[in-house]
Amino acid sequence: MKKQGGIDKLYVTGCLSQRYKDDLEKEIPEVDAYFGTLELPYLLVKLNADYKHELIGERITTTPQHYAYLKISEGCNRTCSFCAIPLMRGKHVSKPIEELVKEAKNLAASASKS
Ligand code: SF4
Incomplete structure (x- = not known):
């Protein structure tokens, strides 16, 4: 329906x-x-x-070509009273280093193409 x-x-x-x-x-x-x-x-x-796991993290950057930001973790284990991040994003979880290295290499490769 x-x-x-x-x-x-x-x-x-x-x-x-x-x-x-x-x-x-x-x-x-x-x-x-x-x-x-x-x-x-x-x-x-x-x-x-x-x-396609390899597409997760594929990005269009808005920084100058010589640098980009990597998000290395998500969430937070603290409970600051004014902040909703732990409630919205969950407990702190770090991205695996292998994933970060791959993302950094992909960013470097796409920067060198442009
Ligand atoms: S993300 Fe929110 S709860 Fe976590 S440390 Fe920062 S302000 Fe405090």
Whole structure:
């Protein structure tokens, strides 16, 4: 059955889903599935899309050609009262060094092409 506006499926992802998934499922049951910030692979499976790990992290940089930023971790284990990061992004998780080296090499390769 099609949803309103001819939409077949409706998936929600991001910080709000990460933090309030259970509440959102109850309050907005029309959504077919909610995915947290680290659940991209599951979303791709739902979409019957290829999960190409090598494409994760593929980026268009806006920095000058001679440098780029690498995100080395996600989340936080602290509980500063004014901050929602731990609630939205979850516990601190470091990216594996192999993944970072690969991303850095990809960035260097794409910078040398331009
Ligand atoms: S991310 Fe938020 S909770 Fe974590 S240290 Fe920074 S301000 Fe505190």
